[in-house]
């Protein structure tokens with residue numbers, strides 16, 4: 001039989017008790033410091049004030065099984081931040097809090113609080129990317145985080161994404177959603193061939209569209225919310241019908257799930273500014289705009 005030895009603090013004395021695994025230590029007055037709920041409550045009370053403290057908080061949340069990483073890069077980012085290193089353009093030694101750390105803290109905290117209140121399985125926040133090299137939009141400046149781990153092909157993932165949106169503090173965000181399930185329609189996704197054709201047509205005919213080169217990428221920028229990119233390697237992520245219809249309109253109108261559309265409209269009414277962009281499959285991109 002497995003046994004665990006734990007130290008328990010009682011007023012004035014410290015003693016060691018032997019406990020069978022799975023049993024509750026029930027003596028009155030004892031602090032069960034390894035009780036998952038107590039650990040979660042204590043973790044929420046910790047108030048990180050520096051980039052190092054935020055990174056440590058996230059890694060502790062990982063130890064407590066509220067956060068996980070599906071690739072190595074988030075761990076590498078956080079280890080570098082704890083050392084105060086520079087990651088590309090982001091200098092983690094500065095006092096200014098890296099917005100992506102604050103985003104992860106906010107998203108994880110809301111989910112931990114819900115678990116404390118309602119119980120059930122621990123809500124694992126699956127972070128796939130934080131800070132990235134030059135030319136990666138808000139990731140480059142440490143302002144974005146990619147979250148994965150939801151079943152994006154299923155209808156119910158719309159609710160998961162609504163819950164993520166619900167966790168955000170009021171502000172201006174860039175939200176990337178996939179061509180899957182209740183999100184963008186795959187039939188609207190522009191192919192590489194479409195895009196090559198579109199770029200050459202637009203260069204000739206559309207005075208409103210602007211073709212620019214950025215970090216070796218050819219980018220076609222429409223007025224309004226749509227941006228079409230082509231660099232010959234990335235799979236283009238934008239909406240096919242943007243070129244034929246109201247490409248000045250916000251992309252969220254093309255989301256398939258009506259609850260999600262309503263949620264976005266409601267948030268806009270409540271003072272959020274959200275730019276919803278079509279993005280690669282398998283994740284939600286959350287960026288905090290300046």
Ligand SMILES: [Zn+2]
Nearest residue numbers: 144145146285
């Ligand atoms: Zn992203």
